Amino acid sequence: MKIKKSTIALICAGLFIACSEDNTSGLPENLSTTTVLETINAISFDEDMEELVTEALELRSTSNSGKSSESADKGPKKFDEDKYGECATVEIDEENNIKTVTFSGSCEGKRGQVRSGSMIISYSDARNEAGSFRQVEYSDFYMNDVKIEGTRRTEIVSIDENGNKTMKTTITDGKMVYEDGTFKTKSSEMTRFTYKENDEKVYSTLTGSSSGVSTEGVSFSMEITTPIKFVYDCFTEGEKKRGKVPVEGIKVTTDGESSVITDFGDGSCDSLVEVTKDGEVETVDLKDIKRGDRFKNILKKK
Numbered sequence: 001m002k003i004k005k006s007t008i009a010l011i012c013a014g015l016f017i018a019c020s021e022d023n024t025s026g027l028p029e030n031l032s033t034t035t036v037l038e039t040i041n042a043i044s045f046d047e048d049m050e051e052l053v054t055e056a057l058e059l060r061s062t063s064n065s066g067k068s069s070e071s072a073d074k075g076p077k078k079f080d081e082d083k084y085g086e087c088a089t090v091e092i093d094e095e096n097n098i099k100t101v102t103f104s105g106s107c108e109g110k111r112g113q114v115r116s117g118s119m120i121i122s123y124s125d126a127r128n129e130a131g132s133f134r135q136v137e138y139s140d141f142y143m144n145d146v147k148i149e150g151t152r153r154t155e156i157v158s159i160d161e162n163g164n165k166t167m168k169t170t171i172t173d174g175k176m177v178y179e180d181g182t183f184k185t186k187s188s189e190m191t192r193f194t195y196k197e198n199d200e201k202v203y204s205t206l207t208g209s210s211s212g213v214s215t216e217g218v219s220f221s222m223e224i225t226t227p228i229k230f231v232y233d234c235f236t237e238g239e240k241k242r243g244k245v246p247v248e249g250i251k252v253t254t255d256g257e258s259s260v261i262t263d264f265g266d267g268s269c270d271s272l273v274e275v276t277k278d279g280e281v282e283t284v285d286l287k288d289i290k291r292g293d294r295f296k297n298i299l300k301k302k
Contacts, residue, residue: 034216038214038215042176043206045176046152050169052084053154056090056099059090077089083109085115088101088102100119115143116141120139129159131156133156134154135154147175164196165194166193167191168190168191170187171210173185186211186212193205202231202232207228209223222254227249247266248264249263260277262274271285272286
């Protein structure tokens, strides 16, 4: 039976943490979970960032009453319903095609993520058409106490007759600095397809690869071998609707000479993934493991 995956909110809130002590592994060679979890962190962060940047770009130099930009309040704008926290604001410089998102202090968003610092978004004159782009750079920016660095650039590759977009995102000089001072570096290239119905996002798929050095100082590569599918209408028992949730897809992380396959599941909403190494399979609950742990028999195999 194929095992299932985790939510973006859960991963972002639950895995951006310091290393813990090592534990004995149920898989051979005591392969550390650190590199595997850090690549999940990076995918989750990038999905969150894509949504945040898109919403920032949708803000215009108009007041809440809908006045034109000529007569509108020129001060900072806020996200609808303070989605990213009351202290999150957007400065708009339309003349130079720049938007600066600032999180004053520690801003807790609707999904529990805490952000601080600034993001500088530059964008092309053309919008929402093939060839248009937006680029993000960070200034002392933190998410859940992890400092984020690097340059993130997204270009629209194509838009079909129904308005569904295919976009390519590249990250250069990426760096995630954890509270304990350890850091992970990354460069990546990902392609994202977003499907809509009645102008509402239904799902998106992500393909691509990344490479870098983990916080343990080990070189790694990651490839999505089966597109990771994120849905927008995932509910879990007793909880409200969550954000973008990975429900399917497979990624392969290579850490030195070892490879680990992570299967995000069969379309259901939970925090389980199936991890495979050297033909041995283990079911892992992302809520129960941390960077620096070892794979072990957390759950009984199903």
